[in-house]
Amino acid sequence: MQKVVEHVGVYVNPGIYIKDPESSELGRRIISGSIELMEEIGFDAFTFRKLAASAGTTEASVYRYFENKHKLLLYLVAWYWAWLEYRLVFVTANVEPAKERLKRSVELLVQETEQDGQFAHINEIKLHHIVVAESVKVYLTPDVDHENRIGAFQRYKRLVERISDIVREVNPRYKYPHMLISTIVEGSHHQRFFARHLPGLTDKIKGEDSVTLFSVESVLKCVCQ
Amino acid sequence: MQKVVEHVGVYVNPGIYIKDPESSELGRRIISGSIELMEEIGFDAFTFRKLAASAGTTEASVYRYFENKHKLLLYLVAWYWAWLEYRLVFVTANVEPAKERLKRSVELLVQETEQDGQFAHINEIKLHHIVVAESVKVYLTPDVDHENRIGAFQRYKRLVERISDIVREVNPRYKYPHMLISTIVEGSHHQRFFARHLPGLTDKIKGEDSVTLFSVESVLKCVCQ
Amino acid sequence: MQKVVEHVGVYVNPGIYIKDPESSELGRRIISGSIELMEEIGFDAFTFRKLAASAGTTEASVYRYFENKHKLLLYLVAWYWAWLEYRLVFVTANVEPAKERLKRSVELLVQETEQDGQFAHINEIKLHHIVVAESVKVYLTPDVDHENRIGAFQRYKRLVERISDIVREVNPRYKYPHMLISTIVEGSHHQRFFARHLPGLTDKIKGEDSVTLFSVESVLKCVCQ
Amino acid sequence: MQKVVEHVGVYVNPGIYIKDPESSELGRRIISGSIELMEEIGFDAFTFRKLAASAGTTEASVYRYFENKHKLLLYLVAWYWAWLEYRLVFVTANVEPAKERLKRSVELLVQETEQDGQFAHINEIKLHHIVVAESVKVYLTPDVDHENRIGAFQRYKRLVERISDIVREVNPRYKYPHMLISTIVEGSHHQRFFARHLPGLTDKIKGEDSVTLFSVESVLKCVCQ
DNA sequence: GATGAATGAGCGTTCATTCAT
DNA sequence: AATGAATGAACGCTCATTCAT
Numbered sequence: 001m002q003k004v005v006e007h008v009g010v011y012v013n014p015g016i017y018i019k020d021p022e023s024s025e026l027g028r029r030i031i032s033g034s035i036e037l038m039e040e041i042g043f044d045a046f047t048f049r050k051l052a053a054s055a056g057t058t059e060a061s062v063y064r065y066f067e068n069k070h071k072l073l074l075y076l077v078a079w080y081w082a083w084l085e086y087r088l089v090f091v092t093a094n095v096e097p098a099k100e101r102l103k104r105s106v107e108l109l110v111q112e113t114e115q116d117g118q119f120a121h122i123n124e125i126k127l128h129h130i131v132v133a134e135s136v137k138v139y140l141t142p143d144v145d146h147e148n149r150i151g152a153f154q155r156y157k158r159l160v161e162r163i164s165d166i167v168r169e170v171n172p173r174y175k176y177p178h179m180l181i182s183t184i185v186e187g188s189h190h191q192r193f194f195a196r197h198l199p200g201l202t203d204k205i206k207g208e209d210s211v212t213l214f215s216v217e218s219v220l221k222c223v224c225q
Numbered sequence: 226m227q228k229v230v231e232h233v234g235v236y237v238n239p240g241i242y243i244k245d246p247e248s249s250e251l252g253r254r255i256i257s258g259s260i261e262l263m264e265e266i267g268f269d270a271f272t273f274r275k276l277a278a279s280a281g282t283t284e285a286s287v288y289r290y291f292e293n294k295h296k297l298l299l300y301l302v303a304w305y306w307a308w309l310e311y312r313l314v315f316v317t318a319n320v321e322p323a324k325e326r327l328k329r330s331v332e333l334l335v336q337e338t339e340q341d342g343q344f345a346h347i348n349e350i351k352l353h354h355i356v357v358a359e360s361v362k363v364y365l366t367p368d369v370d371h372e373n374r375i376g377a378f379q380r381y382k383r384l385v386e387r388i389s390d391i392v393r394e395v396n397p398r399y400k401y402p403h404m405l406i407s408t409i410v411e412g413s414h415h416q417r418f419f420a421r422h423l424p425g426l427t428d429k430i431k432g433e434d435s436v437t438l439f440s441v442e443s444v445l446k447c448v449c450q
Numbered sequence: 451m452q453k454v455v456e457h458v459g460v461y462v463n464p465g466i467y468i469k470d471p472e473s474s475e476l477g478r479r480i481i482s483g484s485i486e487l488m489e490e491i492g493f494d495a496f497t498f499r500k501l502a503a504s505a506g507t508t509e510a511s512v513y514r515y516f517e518n519k520h521k522l523l524l525y526l527v528a529w530y531w532a533w534l535e536y537r538l539v540f541v542t543a544n545v546e547p548a549k550e551r552l553k554r555s556v557e558l559l560v561q562e563t564e565q566d567g568q569f570a571h572i573n574e575i576k577l578h579h580i581v582v583a584e585s586v587k588v589y590l591t592p593d594v595d596h597e598n599r600i601g602a603f604q605r606y607k608r609l610v611e612r613i614s615d616i617v618r619e620v621n622p623r624y625k626y627p628h629m630l631i632s633t634i635v636e637g638s639h640h641q642r643f644f645a646r647h648l649p650g651l652t653d654k655i656k657g658e659d660s661v662t663l664f665s666v667e668s669v670l671k672c673v674c675q
Numbered sequence: 676m677q678k679v680v681e682h683v684g685v686y687v688n689p690g691i692y693i694k695d696p697e698s699s700e701l702g703r704r705i706i707s708g709s710i711e712l713m714e715e716i717g718f719d720a721f722t723f724r725k726l727a728a729s730a731g732t733t734e735a736s737v738y739r740y741f742e743n744k745h746k747l748l749l750y751l752v753a754w755y756w757a758w759l760e761y762r763l764v765f766v767t768a769n770v771e772p773a774k775e776r777l778k779r780s781v782e783l784l785v786q787e788t789e790q791d792g793q794f795a796h797i798n799e800i801k802l803h804h805i806v807v808a809e810s811v812k813v814y815l816t817p818d819v820d821h822e823n824r825i826g827a828f829q830r831y832k833r834l835v836e837r838i839s840d841i842v843r844e845v846n847p848r849y850k851y852p853h854m855l856i857s858t859i860v861e862g863s864h865h866q867r868f869f870a871r872h873l874p875g876l877t878d879k880i881k882g883e884d885s886v887t888l889f890s891v892e893s894v895l896k897c898v899c900q
Numbered sequence: 901g902a903t904g905a906a907t908g909a910g911c912g913t914t915c916a917t918t919c920a921t
Numbered sequence: 922a923a924t925g926a927a928t929g930a931a932c933g934c935t936c937a938t939t940c941a942t
Contacts, residue, residue, distance in 0.1 A: 019922095026923080042367045047915065058924050063917075136361050142267045144422045157425040175428060179438040182419065182426040183412045190411050191404055197369045200382040201407040203400065213404045222443070244905095251906080272932065283907050288934070469901090476902080492817045497936065508903055513938075586811050592717045594872045607875040625878060629888040632869065632876040633862045640861050641854055647819045650832040651857040653850065663854045672893070694926095701927080722911065733928050738913070 010086050010119070012078040013151040019065050021075070027065055028121040029055050034072055039126040043073055043134040070141070074152050077135045080127055081155035083116070084108065085162065098169035102223070103216045105163045109181075110188045110211050132189045160185070171223050180222060184214045235311050235344070237303040238376040244290050246300070252290055253346040254280050259297055264351040268298055268359040295366070299377050302360045305352055306380035308341070309333065310387065323394035327448070328441045330388045334406075335413045335436050357414045385410070396448050405447060409439045460536050460569070462528040465600040469515050471525070477515055478571040479505050484522055489576040493523055493584040520591070524602050527585045530577055531605035533566070534558065535612065548619035552673070553666045555613045559631075560638045560661050582639045610635070621673050630672060634664045685761050685794070687753040688826040694740050696750070702740055703796040704730050709747055714801040718748055718809040745816070749827050752810045755802055756830035758791070759783065760837065773844035777898070778891045780838045784856075785863045785886050807864045835860070846898050855897060859889045 014020070021027030033055030038046045046069060052059045066072040088108055092101040113128035139153065147153070164177035174180075188211040194202040239245070246252030258280030263271045271294060277284045291297040313333055317326040338353035364378065372378070389402035399405075413436040419427040464470070471477030483505030488496045496519060502509045516522040538558055542551040563578035589603065597603070614627035624630075638661040644652040655662065662668075689695070696702030708730030713721045721744060727734045741747040763783055767776040788803035814828065822828070839852035849855075863886040869877040880887070887893075 024922085045367070048917095049915075059916080060918085060925075061923055064922075068916075133365050136365070139423060140358050140361070140418070142270070148423060153423060153425075157423070160426055175430065176438045177428065178425070179416055179427045182415070183408070183438060186415050187408045187412060190407070193365070194407065198364060198373060198378060198382070200378075200403070201385055202404045203402065205400065213401045213408060218447070221446075249905080273934090274932070283909095284933080285908080285935075286906055289906075293933080474901090495817070498938095499936070509937080510904075510939085511902055514901070518937075583815050586815070589873060590808050590811070590868070592720070598873060603873060603875075607873070610876055625880065626888045627878065628875070629866055629877045632865065633858070633888060636865050637858045637862060640857065643815070644857065648814065648823060648828060648832070650828075650853070651835055652854045653852065655850065663851045663858060668897070671896075699926080723913095724911070733930095734912080735914080735929080736927055739927075743912075 010079065010082045012075055012082055013154050015150040016071055016075050016078060016152055017066055018063075021065050026057060026061065029057070030062055030065055031076075032121040032123070034076065035123055035126050035130065038073070038076075038134070039129050043069070043130075043137055070138075073130075073134060074138055074147070076127060077131055077138050078152070078155045079122070080131050080135075081159050083119075083124070085155065085159045088159070088162065092166070098166055099220070102163070102166045102170050102220070105166060106184065106214065106216050106219050109163075109184055110209075110214050112209070132192055135189070136186070167223055174223050177223075180219070184219065187211070188214050235304065235307045237300055237307055238379050240375040241296055241300050241303060241377055242291055243288075246290050251282060251286060254282065255287055255290055256301075257346040257348070259301065260348055260351050260355065263298070263301070263359070264354050268294070268355075268362055295363075298355075298359060299363055299372070301352060302356055302363050303377070303380045304347070305356050305360075306384050308344075308349070310380065310384045313384070313387065317391070323391055324445070327388070327391045327395050327445070330391060331409065331439065331441050331444050334388075334409055335434075335439050337434070357417050360414065361411070392448055399448050405444070409444065412436070413439050460529065460532045462525055462532055463601045463604050466521055466525050466528060466602060467516055468513075471515050476507060476511065479507070480512055480515055481526075482571040482573070484526065485573055485576050485580065488523070488526075488584070489579050493519070493580075493587055520588075523580075523584060524588055524597070526577060527581055527588050528602070528605045529572070530581050530585075531609050533569075533574070535605065535609045538609070538612065542616070548616055549670070552613070552616045552620050552670070555616060556634065556664065556666050556669050559613075559634055560659075560664050562659070582642055585639070586636070617673055620670075624673050627673075630669070634669065637661070638664050685754065685757045687750055687757055688829050690825040691746055691749050691753060691827055692741055693738075696740050701732060701736060704732065705737055705740055706751070707796040707798070709751065710798055710801050710805065713748070713751075713809070714804050718744070718805075718812055745813075748805075748809060749813055749822070751802060752806055752813050753827070753830045754797070755806050755810075756834050758794075758799070760830065760834045763834070763837065767841070773841055774895070777838070777841045777845050777895070780841060781859065781889065781891050781894050784838075784859055785884075785889050787884070807867050810864065811861070842898055849898050855894070859894065862886070863889050 011022075019027065021031050030051070033051055034046075037051055037054050041050070048059045048062045048069060051069075052062055055062075066075065088105060091104050091108055095101045095104065113125055116122075116124050139147075141147070160178055160181045163181045167174055167177035167180065191202050191211045191213065195204055236247075244252065246256050255276070258276055259271075262276055262279050266275070273284045273287045273294060276294075277287055280287075291300065313330060316329050316333055320326045320329065338349050341347075341349050364372075366372070385403055385406045388406045392399055392402035392405065416427050416436045416438065420429055461472075469477065471481050480501070483501055484496075487501055487504050491500070498509045498512045498519060501519075502512055505512075516525065538555060541554050541558055545551045545554065563574055566572075566574050589597075591597070610628055610631045613631045617624055617627035617630065641652050641661045641663065645654055686697075694702065696706050705726070708726055709721075712726055712729050716725070723734045723737045723744060726744075727737055730737075741750065763780060766779050766783055770776045770779065788799050791797075791799050814822075816822070835853055835856045838856045842849055842852035842855065866877050866886045866888065870879055
């Protein structure tokens with residue numbers, strides 16, 4: 001059992017970074033500084049110069065850890081997927097039937113993020129904001145194909161795969177499990193963003209969370225015909 | 226009848242540009258040049274300097290039309306929504322019942338784009354690629370709220386509103402029409418992109434288009450319970 | 451008598467402008483707009499683009515009147531000297547003895563400026579601010595010598611000359627009349643500026659104006675030994 | 676005694692620069708290059724690009740030392756005041772009576788500048804030309820008040836203060852010591868400039884220096900009634 | 901004579917990155 | 922391993938100016 005958990009431990013593909021930021025005090029400061037700063041000013045205005053200033057280090061030192069700011073975003077997002085998968089494994093462990101596991105998985109994807117005390121240098125709530133607002137920029141790039149080849153999106157794909165497996169267990173004849181799950185993920189990001197900034201593109205219902213289209217019932221309806 | 230069509234003519238909110246690019250030969254060259262260049266190198270690498278070179282003009286002249294490259298992307302995307310709405314009106318005019326109108330609307334949102342001979346300086350296929358790959362960058366910005374206030378997303382919101390009206394006609398009790406339509410729009414972009422670059426996040430079925438999750442039948446199933 | 455007055459009429463050397471701004475409604479609007487704008491943002495930030503916008507015309511039209519913004523400043527300052535000389539002639543006409551004429555002259559140079567109703571398109575108070583803050587920029591230039599040759603500083607030099615004549619009448623043996631008068635002029639500008647912005651460089655005495663060093667008595671003391 | 680000298684060492688307020696140009700070889704090259712170039716082409720035509728070229732470095736490197744060209748001029752002028760004060764302290768040390776100290780101070784303010792071998796990277800003669808022709812631009816700016824607050828004119832004010840103290844020692848009842856000294860300073864600049872470029876505004880007497888109005892005798896006459 | 905459109909040139913700034921310590 | 926200093930390259934933008942109408 002422990003092995004499985006370890007297997008999904010919250011770590012990211014080594015190809016993304018030059019030196020593992022978890023391996024040093026400075027590295028962790030770079031990560032927590034990045035989350036603070038990027039959440040505040042957005043990815044486009046974010047630069048290594050500003051990061052260095054806010055993390056109390058130098059540009060040159062940041063370059064020891066990440067090749068460029070894109071790779072750093074890649075890292076943050078990958079960490080987020082790894083963390084989600086990690087929680088997914090716990091939340092679905094030993095749960096039967098598959099329908100219940102699917103229910104819990106979808107809830108996890110769609111729910112508001114809460115602070116997780118385990119990772120002192122990471123503010124998960126701000127990280128979630130970054131994921132909502134910036135994660136698409138991670139693949140909407142001329143270099144997607146290359147970055148895909150070096151495993152940059154592995155954690156995202158594995159998470160989708162894992163839940164797709166549950167979908168197929170619930171209904172082996174359902175034809176679009178990956179499409180469904182990735183749509184839930186991306187869709188819930190968009191709808192959260194719309195609810196906050198472009199309410200005309202969503203439906204805000206008093207007392208309901210902003211991503212109800214992707215509620216468990218709706219999803220089960222899709223999967224089970 | 227003519228009036229309605231005029232009302233949805235393919236024009237964009239004047240707040241987006243400084244000088245209407247449709248109003249001059251150079252303006253149209255800037256637009257067609259932008260589409261060519263941005264499709265090729267992506268929005269992030271796109272600069273006014275490169276645009277000027279490729280459109281055979283100068284940066285200063287481009288600045289007569291658009292304040293910055295973000296506003297120019299805003300224009301392209303708004304033009305696309307205006308064009309979609311324009312076609313929507315034609316395709317649904319005089320069609321009954323509402324279910325059939327909804328069917329045609331969803332098909333329009335989801336289908337592959339074809340060249341439209343009416344607008345000589347616009348390559349709609351390349352423009353669609355830009356919309357798929359870059360349109361989210363138009364609102365995933367620290368300035369969304371401000372740009373929303375100046376009407377930058379008006380055309381998108383109006384298109385969603387128009388189809389939501391049809392949804393409500395089909396089923397007045399359906400609670401999430403806007404969310405459904407904006408999810409179809411954004412989701413079909415993502416799935417198209419995934420199909421091309423990250424197939425692990427979608428389900429490619431031989432002979433089917435890549436956005437079948439949003440097929441007419443699925444959508445009708447959602448709307449009609 | 452009338453002739454003398456005409457001779458010192460408030461006009462500036464034609465070499466400074468391309469087309470006389472007094473000769474047209476637009477020309478006068480350019481002048482009054484310049485005074486407003488330059489007083490507000492300062493000469494360095496002042497551009498023909500901003501002037502055109504604020505005067506409701508175009509850059510190209512401004513170029514019909516002035517070669518560049520430096521020539522325009524030259525014009526404003528020359529107009530100011532012409533206006534001062536004009537008033538000097540009136541204030542000293544038929545006054546005896548020379549000592550009294552000198553007294554009145556110095557008072558004119560040093561006193562606070564008041565609005566003069568005669569020139570509708572010119573706000574003399576704001577123009578005086580411009581002269582205080584910007585007039586030295588008119589000659590502290592690599593092109594002084596050239597501009598001097600085309601008569602750009604004629605009005606200033608003539609004013610100084612005219613008062614120097616009075617000084618020499620008072621005391622024919624006084625060796626530095628021009629130096630004295632130009633020092634009074636420039637010095638009163640500086641002291642006015644210091645009183646407002648750098649009080650540590652001047653002596654602000656309650657109830658006295660800020661340029662008392664150049665008071666009539668001090669000056670007479672200099673001239674009469 | 677040594678302490679006093681140290682106290683007036685030739686250094687400028689750190690708020691003016693980003694990195695102290697005296698602290699590196701490149702910094703000193705930037706200063707000497709600035710003096711050469713600015714003396715030649717004037718402050719207005721002076722740009723960081725041209726400076727970088729002439730100093731054999733890059734614009735980016737210059738920006739490590741100074742925020743902009745205005746701050747660089749501020750530095751040069753402040754350095755000049757610091758240097759003057761430094762020499763003033765030497766020239767007046769242990770001199771009695773106060774009248775003699777005032778005499779020597781005024782001579783220092785007014786005399787032609789000579790090369791000082793102590794500061795290898797600074798050509799004091801050219802720097803003096805810059806001070807004569809450009810120093811007023813340092814405060815004739817919309818930002819005077821702000822720059823005054825950050826201490827940009829501290830060195831100038833302190834020099835004036837120091838000599839004003841001597842004036843008051845000579846005659847405690849004299850009311851305008853600061854005004855007198857700042858007028859001598861600015862006036863001698865102007866008269867030097869006029870003598871070279873606008874002789875009609877000064878009095879050039881064979882064998883006399885161009886700033887005789889501010890000669891020791893004249894000044895003493897002012898101070899001692 | 902006045903205006904609208906277009907342009908050539910260059911400035912100020914910042915970024916990403918490298919080198920030496 | 923981390924840092925400080927320096928740099929090459931480019932971007933965004935504006936200015937002064939000209940041309941055609």
